[in-house]
Each structure stands twice: as C-alpha cells, then as structure tokens.
Amino acid sequence: MKDPYETLGVARTASDAEIKSAFKKLARKFHPDLHPDDKEAEARFKDISAAHDLLKDPEKRRRFDAGEIDASGAERPQQRYYREYADGPGYTSHAAQDGFASNEDLEEFLARAFGGMGAGMGGGGSRRQSSATFKARGQDVSYTLPVTFLEAATGAKRTITLPDGKTLQVTIPEGAEDRQMLRLKGQGMPGFGGGPAGDAYVELHLAPHAFFQRKDDNIHVEVPVTLKEAVLGGRIEVPTITGPVTMTVPKGSNTGTTLRLRDKGVRNRKTGVAGHQIVTLKVVLPEGDEPELAAFLESWKPKHPDDPRKEMLS
Amino acid sequence: MMGIEELVNEIAALQRADLEAWIAETLVSPEEEAGAPVFPEMECARVRLICTLRYDLEIEAETLPVVLSLMDQLYDTRARLNSLTAAVAAQDESVREAILKAMGRE
Structure with missing residues (x-):
C-alpha cells in the first residue's frame, strides 16, 4: 500500500482536522456508491479509507510515524458496495414514490411497444414497491452447425465459438x-x-459420408469382396459407425448379396432401439494380371451353364 | 443474511440506536425472520454506505434521508436506463440506427 499521507494528499505534520477534511473531500469524489460508473473508484476509495483508518487513530498514526507498523496493516477486507446490488438484476427500489417525478410513463410506453411484456409495474404509494424495472426475455438466436456423418450417428459434444x-x-x-x-x-x-435470457437454436447440417449411408435407423454400406472370398466364403473385416467388426461372408456370395449386422445401426432417439447395418457385397476382380486364373477359366466347364442376360434379350 | 447484532459487530462505527432509527425511518428495509430483523446482502451494503455518509462524511441525521432519496432516484433511473439500453441493443440494426438518429435530432 502507498504512503497514507500521500494517499490523502496531506503533510506528515497535518492536524487531525486536516486529515479528516482531506478524507471527506476524497470520499465525496471517489466513494463507489456515489460514482456508480467510475470503475476505478473502488480501488481508489479502498486506499483512501485504509489511509484514513490508519491516520485517524492517534496511536496507530504514532506507531506508523515511528516505523513500528507499515501501512499494510490497515488494509481493508474486500467489501461489496451498494452500487453492485443497485445496478444488479435483483435490485428493488428504495425510492419513495410520493412527491417525486417517476418514469412510469416511459415504462408504460415500453410495455405497450413490446406487446405487454413489461410486467411488474410499480403500484406506487408504498416505499418498498415491487420491482419497478421493465423486464423482458432476451432474444432468441439461431446458428447452423455443420456436423460429420459419424458425429450425428453416434452423438458427440462440440464447442462452438460465436462471433462475439x-x-x-x-x-x-x-x-x-x-x-x-x-x-x-x-x-x-x-x-x-x-x-430471463433467450434461447439459442442450433440447426445441424449433416455432411454425407464417403461410404456409409443412412436410411432411417439402418446404415447401408457397400463392401467389396474378392472373387475368392465370394466363391469360398470367409471372415472379413468391415467398418461400422462404431469401428471395424468381423463378419462371415457365406460361401457362394455374389455382388448384391446383402448381409445384416444386427444392432450396428443408429439408435433411434424415440424408441432407444438400435437399427442394423446392411452390408451389400460387391465382387471385385483382382487388379493386374492373373494368368493362372485365366488359364483355369479357359479349361473351366461350369456345372450350371447359364446366360445371365437371357431375361434382357428375350 | 445478518442480524442487527452481527452488523453492529461488523461495522465498528455503527451505533445500534442509529441503526434502529434508520429502520424506523425506512432508510433501510430489513426482512423479518422469527420476529427479528435480518439484512440481506444488499441491505448490509446499504447500511455500510449509510455509515460512511453519516459517520465519515458527517452528513446530519436530518439531511441523510434527502441524500439517500436522491441517491435512490439515481439508481432507479440507472436501472431503467439499463433496461432501455439493453432493449435497444436487442433490436435489429435498422431500429437501433433509427433510435440513435432520433436522439441526435433532439
């Protein structure tokens, strides 16, 4: 803390009356409740009253002058000033309604302009009237939020930063x-x-996924399988919205064969029941030359010779 | 919430008789609990303010209600102005501009 004489702007030889007078002048100028808009008033007044507390007490002043105590011993605990409450949301007026002009006209005008939202107009008469301030709910705001397919499917927490x-x-x-x-x-x-504050409305904009598609609660995905996996069957790893799972491809599967992964779909918001993942197989031939495969097909005599295009040509 | 006793103990300069007089004059408005007055935080802050006015600034007991009444009107007006400012701020820009323009014309 600063030197208390300096804070009050008095000489070290100042009389009690001079100290008191200096304090009164500064308190008028810096008491936070008398200057509700002055943000620095609180800090200034804290110093001023601490200096006054020390110098108004002859014993404390003597000990400070003799160097026995420093100014910090006189610091005041943090206090909340009246202005914080009077400018705050829970303020109830103390102002007497009799004999003073009131701003009722302004409030009535506002209440009409805002469609009767201005409830709680003061009745007047009693000193401690019910809240005389105009009350209204804050405006709603709306935002759009782009979300990925998977965030929407499995749920997610996101923090968005607003322009302010x-x-x-x-x-x-x-x-x-x-x-x-x-x-x-x-x-x-x-x-x-x-x-009360208004509400924020957030509209979700879902981005499509590279290979998943959603129909109601089911997830549809096309999964390529090799010729060998299709003909001989086998266990393959397939992606789901919650991570890869292993599934069995039955022997003799074909392009268009659909397989169902139970409960691997999206959980329905209303029923709480999860949908399924529908896997549609797509047989793919190997990339690059496979001379052995070609040689085998050359000599291959199918047991069930069939023209797959016969229905298209008849 | 603080009772009369606690307040008198907390504020060194505060005289019990003065506080009782202020209550009687409705300069402060405590609530009542089990038949005894209790002071919510805002009223405690008000009592501290009145103490500064009365004891430190030495405002006469007869003048004190005048000072407080003016101050209360100031805070009432501030509360209304704040409401109005917030209401204006919540409007569309065109409305805000129209209001600012109309104020400038005064």
Whole structure:
C-alpha cells in the first residue's frame, strides 16, 4: 500500500482536522456508491479509507510515524458496495414514490411497444414497491452447425465459438438428423431488467459420408469382396459407425448379396432401439494380371451353364 | 443474511440506536425472520454506505434521508436506463440506427 499521507494528499505534520477534511473531500469524489460508473473508484476509495483508518487513530498514526507498523496493516477486507446490488438484476427500489417525478410513463410506453411484456409495474404509494424495472426475455438466436456423418450417428459434444467470442457447448444427440434443430435454453441474448435470457437454436447440417449411408435407423454400406472370398466364403473385416467388426461372408456370395449386422445401426432417439447395418457385397476382380486364373477359366466347364442376360434379350 | 447484532459487530462505527432509527425511518428495509430483523446482502451494503455518509462524511441525521432519496432516484433511473439500453441493443440494426438518429435530432 502507498504512503497514507500521500494517499490523502496531506503533510506528515497535518492536524487531525486536516486529515479528516482531506478524507471527506476524497470520499465525496471517489466513494463507489456515489460514482456508480467510475470503475476505478473502488480501488481508489479502498486506499483512501485504509489511509484514513490508519491516520485517524492517534496511536496507530504514532506507531506508523515511528516505523513500528507499515501501512499494510490497515488494509481493508474486500467489501461489496451498494452500487453492485443497485445496478444488479435483483435490485428493488428504495425510492419513495410520493412527491417525486417517476418514469412510469416511459415504462408504460415500453410495455405497450413490446406487446405487454413489461410486467411488474410499480403500484406506487408504498416505499418498498415491487420491482419497478421493465423486464423482458432476451432474444432468441439461431446458428447452423455443420456436423460429420459419424458425429450425428453416434452423438458427440462440440464447442462452438460465436462471433462475439462466447463459446457454446453443444451436445449432438445420438442419431441426430440433417436439419435437426437443437434448443439451448438460456443461451440466447441476455434478458433485460432481470428477465430471463433467450434461447439459442442450433440447426445441424449433416455432411454425407464417403461410404456409409443412412436410411432411417439402418446404415447401408457397400463392401467389396474378392472373387475368392465370394466363391469360398470367409471372415472379413468391415467398418461400422462404431469401428471395424468381423463378419462371415457365406460361401457362394455374389455382388448384391446383402448381409445384416444386427444392432450396428443408429439408435433411434424415440424408441432407444438400435437399427442394423446392411452390408451389400460387391465382387471385385483382382487388379493386374492373373494368368493362372485365366488359364483355369479357359479349361473351366461350369456345372450350371447359364446366360445371365437371357431375361434382357428375350 | 445478518442480524442487527452481527452488523453492529461488523461495522465498528455503527451505533445500534442509529441503526434502529434508520429502520424506523425506512432508510433501510430489513426482512423479518422469527420476529427479528435480518439484512440481506444488499441491505448490509446499504447500511455500510449509510455509515460512511453519516459517520465519515458527517452528513446530519436530518439531511441523510434527502441524500439517500436522491441517491435512490439515481439508481432507479440507472436501472431503467439499463433496461432501455439493453432493449435497444436487442433490436435489429435498422431500429437501433433509427433510435440513435432520433436522439441526435433532439
């Protein structure tokens, strides 16, 4: 803490009356409750009253002058000033209604302009009237949020930063749908006069996935299999929305064969029941030359010779 | 919440008789709990302010209600102005511009 004489702007030889007078002048100038808009008033007044507390007490002043104590012993604990409450949302007026002009006309005008939202107009008469401030709910705001296919399918938490620097926590529910609207209660514009804040509406925009497609609660995916896997069958690894799983390809599968992975779809938001993943197989021939395969097919005599195009040509 | 006793103990300069007089004059408005007055935080801050005015700034007991009444009107007006400012700020830009323009014309 600064030197208390300096804080009060008095000489070290100042009389008690001079100290008192200096304090009164500074308190008038810097008491936070008398200067509600002065942000520095609080810090200034804290120093001023601490200096006064020390110098107004002859014993403390003598010990400070003798160097026995320093100024820090006189520091005041943090106190909350009246202005914080009077300018705050829970303010209830102390102002007497009798004999003073009131701003009722302004409030009535506002209440009409805002469609009767201005509830709680003071009745007047009693000193401690019910809240006389205009109250209204803050405005709603809306945003769009691009989400990936997988975030929507399995649910996710996302933090979005708004243009004003404020951040919003958005929980994307499992099985969220494109253009689904989420309502974040109380995350809109602040209310005024102690009214509640508005809501934030977040519209989800789902991006398509490279290979998954969603139909209702089912996930559809086309999975390539080799000729060998299709003919001989086997266990293959396939992707699902929650990670790869192993599934069995039956012997003699074909392009277009569909297999079902139970409960590997999207959980329905209403019923809580998960859909399935529908895997459609697609047989792919090996890339590059396979002379042995060609040689085998040359000599191969099918047991069930059939023209796959016969229905198209008849 | 603080009772009369706690407040008198917390604020060194505060005289119990003065506090009781201020309550009687409705300069402070405590709530009541089990028949005894109790002070919510805002009223405690108000009592501290009145103490500064009365004891440090030596405002006369007769003048004190005038000072407080003016101050209360100031805070009421501030509360209304804040509401109005917030209401204006929540409007579309065109409305805000129209209001600013109209104010400038005064």
